[in-house]
Amino acid sequence: MKILLTGGAGFIGSHTCVELCEAGHDPVIVDNYINSCPEAVRRIEQIVGRSVLCYEADVTDAAAMDRIFSENAFDCVIHFAGLKAVGESVSQPLRYYRNNLDSTLTLCETMQKHGVKRFVFSSSATVYGNQPQVPYREDMPSVGCTNPYGWTKFMIEKILEGQCTADPSWSVVLLRYFNPIGAHASGLIGEDPSGIPNNLMPFIAKVAVGELEKLSVFGNDYPTPDGTGVRDYIHVVDLAKGHVKACDYSAAHQGCEIINLGTGHGYSVLDLVNTFERVNGIKIPYVIAPRRPGDIAENYADPSKAKQLLGWTAEKNLEDMCRDTYRFQHNNPKGYQK
Ligand code: NAD
Ligand code: WQD
Numbered sequence: 501m502k503i504l505l506t507g508g509a510g511f512i513g514s515h516t517c518v519e520l521c522e523a524g525h526d527p528v529i530v531d532n533y534i535n536s537c538p539e540a541v542r543r544i545e546q547i548v549g550r551s552v553l554c555y556e557a558d559v560t561d562a563a564a565m566d567r568i569f570s571e572n573a574f575d576c577v578i579h580f581a582g583l584k585a586v587g588e589s590v591s592q593p594l595r596y597y598r599n600n601l602d603s604t605l606t607l608c609e610t611m612q613k614h615g616v617k618r619f620v621f622s623s624s625a626t627v628y629g630n631q632p633q634v635p636y637r638e639d640m641p642s643v644g645c646t647n648p649y650g651w652t653k654f655m656i657e658k659i660l661e662g663q664c665t666a667d668p669s670w671s672v673v674l675l676r677y678f679n680p681i682g683a684h685a686s687g688l689i690g691e692d693p694s695g696i697p698n699n700l701m702p703f704i705a706k707v708a709v710g711e712l713e714k715l716s717v718f719g720n721d722y723p724t725p726d727g728t729g730v731r732d733y734i735h736v737v738d739l740a741k742g743h744v745k746a747c748d749y750s751a752a753h754q755g756c757e758i759i760n761l762g763t764g765h766g767y768s769v770l771d772l773v774n775t776f777e778r779v780n781g782i783k784i785p786y787v788i789a790p791r792r793p794g795d796i797a798e799n800y801a802d803p804s805k806a807k808q809l810l811g812w813t814a815e816k817n818l819e820d821m822c823r824d825t826y827r828f829q830h831n832n833p834k835g836y837q838k
Contacts, residue, residue, distance in 0.1 A: 501525045501526065501575040501576055501747060501751075502525075502526045502527075502528065502572060502573060502574050502575050503520060503525055503526070503527050503528070503574065503575060503576045503577070503578060503747055504527075504528050504530065504568070504572070504574045504576075504577045504578070505517055505520075505527050505528065505529050505530070505578050505580060506530050506531070506559045506577070506578070506579045506580055506581035506603065506607060507530075507531055507536075507559075507579070507580030507581030507582065507622075508527065508528075508529030508530065508531055508541075508554070508578075508580065509529060509531040509533060509536035509537065509538070509540045509541050509554070510531070510535060510536045510540075510580055510581075511536075511680070511690070511691045511692070511736065512580055512622065512677075512680055512736060512739060512740065513529070513531070513536075513578075513580040514536075514540045514541075514543070514544055514689045515683075515684055515689060515736045515737055515739070515740040516578065516580070516739075516740040516743045516744070517529065517544050517548075517552060518544055518547050518548055518684060518689070518740065519737070519740040519741050519743070519744050520743070520744055520747075521544075521548040521550070521552070522548065523744045525744070525747070527552060528552075528553045528554070528555070528568075528572055528574070529541060529552060529553070529554040529555065530554075530555045530556075530557050530559060530564075530565075530568055530581070531554070531555075531556065531557075531581065532556065532557060532558040532559070532581075533556065534583070535583070535584075535694070536692070537692075537836050537837050538554075538556075539836040539837055540689060540692075540836055541554045543688040543689045543836070544689065546688060547684065547686055547688055547689070553572075555568050558603075559579075559581045559603035559606060559607055560598075560599065560602040560603050560606050561606070562606050562609070562610065565606055565607065565610040566610055566613070569610050569611070569613070569614040569616070570614075574614075574616050575616075575618060575747075575751070576616075576618035576619075576620065576747045576750055576751075577607065577611060577616060577618065577619050577620070578620040578621075578622075578743055578746075578747070579603075579604065579607055579619065579620070579621050579622060580622045581603050582599065582600045582603065582622065582652070583595065583596050583599050583600060583649070584649065585649070585698060586626075586647050586649050586650070586698065586794075587698055588649075589647050589648040589649035589650075589652075590647050590648060593648040596648045596649055596652055597648060597651075597652060600649075600652035600653075600656065601652060601655060601656065601659075604621075604656045604659060604660075605659070608659070608660075608663060612667075617667070617669055617670045617671060618670075618671045618747070618750040618751065619660065619670065619671070619672045619673070619750070620672075620673045620675060620743060620746045620747060620750060621656065621657070621660060621672065621673065621674050621675065622675060622677065623653050623656070623657055623674045623675055623676045623677070623758070624650065624653045624676060624677055625676050625677065625678045625679075625732075625760070625762070625799060625801065626645060626646075626647075626649070626650040626653060627642055627645065627650060627653050627654050627657060627676060628640060628642055628643070628676075628799070629642050629643035629644045629645055629646065629650075630643060630646070630796045631643060631799070634766070634798055634799060634800055635764060635800050635801055635802040636760065636762075636799055636800070636801055636802060637760075637802045637805075638676070638758040638759065638760060638802075638805050642654060646794045647794065657674050657758070660672045660674065660756060661756045664754075664755050664756040668754055668755060669754060670754065670755075670756075671750040671751075671753050671754050671755065672750075672755070672756040672757070673746040673749060673750055673753075673756075673757050673759060674756065674757065674758045674759065675742065675743070675746060675759055675761050676758060676759065676760050676761065676801075677734070677739060677761050677762075678731065678732035678733070678734050678760070678761065678762035678763070678799070678800065678801050679699075679700075679701075679731045679732060679733045679734065680733075680734055680735075680736045680739050681701040681733050681734070681735070681736065681821050681825060682701075682735040682736045682737065682816065682820065682821040682824045682825055683736065683824045683825055683827065683828035684736075684737060684824070684828070685737070685824055685827075687824075687827040687828050687830075687831040687832075688828075688831075689828070690824075690825065690828030690829070690832070691705075691736075691825075691828075692832070692835035692836050696712070700715075700731075700769060700772060701733070701772065701821075701825055703715055704772065704773065704776055704784055704825075705825050705826065705828075705829040706829070707784050707785065708776070708780065708782050708784060708826055708829060708830075709829050709830060709833045711833065713785070714784075714785040714786055714787060715773065715784055715785070715786040715787075716786070716787055716788075716789035717769050717770070717773075717786050717787070717788050717789060718769075718789055718790070718791055718792040718795060719788075719789075719790065719791035719792070719795070720788045721791075722791075722797040722798070723797055723798075724768055724797055724798055725768065726768050726770050726771075728768045728769035728770050729768065729769055729795055729796070729797060729798065730766040730767065730768050730797065730798040730799070730800070731766065731767065731798075731799060731800070732762040732763055732764070732765060732766055732767075732799065732800035732801050733763070733767055733772065733818060733821055734761060734762055734763050734814055735814065735815075735816035735820055735821045735824070737816065737824075738761075738763075738814040738815055738816050739761055741812065742761045742806065742810065742812045745806075745810040745811060745812045746759070746810060748810075749809060749810050757809065759805055759806050759809060759810065760801040760802065760803055760805060760806060761801070761803070761806060761812075761814075762800060762801025762803050762814070763800075763801070763803065763814040764800060764801055764802065764803040764804075764814075765800060766798055766799070766800035767818055771818070772818070772822070773786060775818050775819060775822050776822040776825075776826070779819045779822050779823050779826075780822060780823065780826045782826070
């Protein structure tokens with residue numbers, strides 16, 4: 501299959517590109533490098549041992565997207581492109597709504613014009629909001645998002661559901677990711693956030709290589725076994741394999757499906773710190789700090805729908821995630837380009 505990956509140079513897109521190549525597919529990347537760089541694409545090519553077609557373009561640019569679709573007969577599209585920093589979305593809501601919604605609308609209009617009807621979307625567990633119970637199941641109605649980033653995901657899900665209602669020959673898979681971490685086992689590609697990371701694992705990785713002094717653990721008084729927040733961390737390579745399965749699934753399916761991609765296991769902040777220290781033989785200094793506003797105590801996925809519909813389950817454990825994250829960070833202490 502020829503598959504367009506918008507945002508394919510980013511963290512999840514780059515790993516998915518590798519898995520698609522290894523499954524015999526032909527991925528094509530479009531990325532404007534707002535949060536990534538061409539070096540990531542060179543690293544993908546190094547891993548898979550062949551060149552990957554990559555367009556530098558903004559997905560909101562209708563003329564550029566029209567040209568890309570004219571030059572390639574795509575079977576399916578995976579839409580990763582988007583801005584994703586929760587805190588930044590609170591301070592720059594218009595930029596987040598403009599980029600994330602415009603890119604999706606332009607992409608869908610271009611697909612409609614060129615008769616491409618299979619769409620896999622990077623949604624998020626954030627769409628569920630703070631549910632009264634765990635695990636999170638796809639049939640739980642959203643209780644509302646807590647930030648503009650989350651609302652862009654919520655709205656894009658509605659846009660895509662509407663398109664499937666209007667044209668039932670479309671096939672849309674809304675993948676709700678839990679907390680992706682880890683890196684490719686080669687140590688060549690991984691997560692490369694700019695500035696001080698907001699998310700837990702990238703922060704730990706930078707403490708591990710001495711770039712940051714210590715971790716602040718945001719709250720130890722949650723109603724969880726050790727008082728720190730619990731999340732469903734999923735290895736990015738497992739997540740990438742879920743996309744390969746979702747592309748296959750979209751070929752034989754019509755309509756819109758929401759599918760969780762998580763492991764079904766919750767781990768606390770201190771579980772992650774302790775596992776990282778143990779498998780990598782490194783001390784991660786930390787202090788207990790106040791709760792971060794907007795955080796919830798606990799979430800994890802019910803992953804049974806992904807198993808049933810896609811035949812997919814996560815295979816890697818927390819130790820793999822910690823080991824692979826550190827390998828990438830150790831090999832690339834300043835990320836890709838610096
Ligand atoms: P990322 O920032 O590494 O990748 C996103 C890519 O999209 C980047 O390469 C960026 O340059 C590109 N991009 C952004 N806007 C663009 C535009 N208008 N035109 C072209 N390219 C554009 O992020 P990621 O972690 O790989 O996330 C991929 C997707 O998954 C995002 O939509 C994100 O919201 C979603 N998601 C991520 C997480 C997570 O924790 N990483 C969790 C749930 C959902
Ligand atoms: C995990 C746990 C923190 C940093 C976010 C987005 C979500 C999704 C995934 C895109 C929490 C604690 C964190 C730190 C800490 N992204 N923590 N010290 O908040 O579960 O989810 O990324 O869709 O939408 O909100 O992930 O990694 O930021 O936090 O103690 O320096 O680590 O309080 O319990 P989160 P996270």
